[in-house]
Amino acid sequence: MTTNTLNLPVPVPSAVGSLDQYVQSVNRFPMLTAEREQELARRYRDAEDLDAARELVLSHLRVVVAIARSYLGYGLPHSDLIQEGNIGLMKAVKRFDPDRGVRLVSFAIHWIKAEIHEFVLRNWRLVRIATTKAQRKLFFNLRSMKPGLDSLTQGEIADMAETLSVKPEEVAEMETRLSGRDVSLEPVGEDDERSFAPIAYLADPKGEPSQALEAEESARVRTEGLATALESLDPRSRRIIEARWLREKDSATLHDLAQEFNVSAERIRQIESKAMQKMRGLLAED
Numbered sequence: 345m346t347t348n349t350l351n352l353p354v355p356v357p358s359a360v361g362s363l364d365q366y367v368q369s370v371n372r373f374p375m376l377t378a379e380r381e382q383e384l385a386r387r388y389r390d391a392e393d394l395d396a397a398r399e400l401v402l403s404h405l406r407v408v409v410a411i412a413r414s415y416l417g418y419g420l421p422h423s424d425l426i427q428e429g430n431i432g433l434m435k436a437v438k439r440f441d442p443d444r445g446v447r448l449v450s451f452a453i454h455w456i457k458a459e460i461h462e463f464v465l466r467n468w469r470l471v472r473i474a475t476t477k478a479q480r481k482l483f484f485n486l487r488s489m490k491p492g493l494d495s496l497t498q499g500e501i502a503d504m505a506e507t508l509s510v511k512p513e514e515v516a517e518m519e520t521r522l523s524g525r526d527v528s529l530e531p532v533g534e535d536d537e538r539s540f541a542p543i544a545y546l547a548d549p550k551g552e553p554s555q556a557l558e559a560e561e562s563a564r565v566r567t568e569g570l571a572t573a574l575e576s577l578d579p580r581s582r583r584i585i586e587a588r589w590l591r592e593k594d595s596a597t598l599h600d601l602a603q604e605f606n607v608s609a610e611r612i613r614q615i616e617s618k619a620m621q622k623m624r625g626l627l628a629e630d
Contacts, residue, residue: 363423370405378447385442400437400448401430407449408433411456425460430457480512482518568626573623580605581619588616608620 363583376399387396436452465483493590496510505512545585574582587596598609598616605612 357482363426366423366426367409370402370409373403373405376448377404381448382442384625385440385448389440389442398573400440401433403557404433404449404452407452411453412460415460415464418462420467424467425463428459428463429456429575431455435459464568482508482514569627570623573626576622576626577619581615584612584616587625 381400384393384396384400387393388400404617408429412422412429433452435457436448440448440451440454440630445500475517485504492582501512508515570576574585577585577588585603587601589595598612603610
């Protein structure tokens, strides 16, 4: 047990010991009267009296325990939920304004739940299933509103969407996320050779570094080889090849080039064929 510097009638709860002992300890702290709460809050706000803040926190630890208990259905340890809720309580005490005419317990509930919500979303799954404000609202409301373990019917989805003021497809998507489970990327267990983990079919062979480097080098060689082959052509042949094959769009026709060089289309075809044959030979050598 730590030393009680506030002259409170019960010991301050320790970080060691069982959860039951902790709960029994915090339940012994008396709830503050409105006058005492106002006095302590003003002492902390005006003079940064840490003893006053400490008494405010200790007298509301039972509230955190009660709120944390309502989140046990997410499969997370009660002690961890309480710890996160205590952080929210301390944030509430720091921001509490005694002149607003609101009791600390009413103000603190929001902060306690906010910290617990964040903890649940961080730890319920390896991959976070709710990131936006709307998704978080759906996550917690959907679990409490869902009548059973079976999948929601279209009617139930429509009713929930109307109640929560969201689109039915958003309810359906969150319900799908909730019903999913974490899957190991790598094989798990002794018989790994028979395991068919996602790593076996999610791997992209094109992304393998050596193959990517090989493809990049091949593209470079082809580009340089093409430039060399073009330089080996006479100006007219180069112009025909570029106009016919190297434009991204609007490639020239044989008749277009025939008019440009004042020859027949058949002559342009012959020059093109001869130039292509020469270039293929040079590229094959590279």
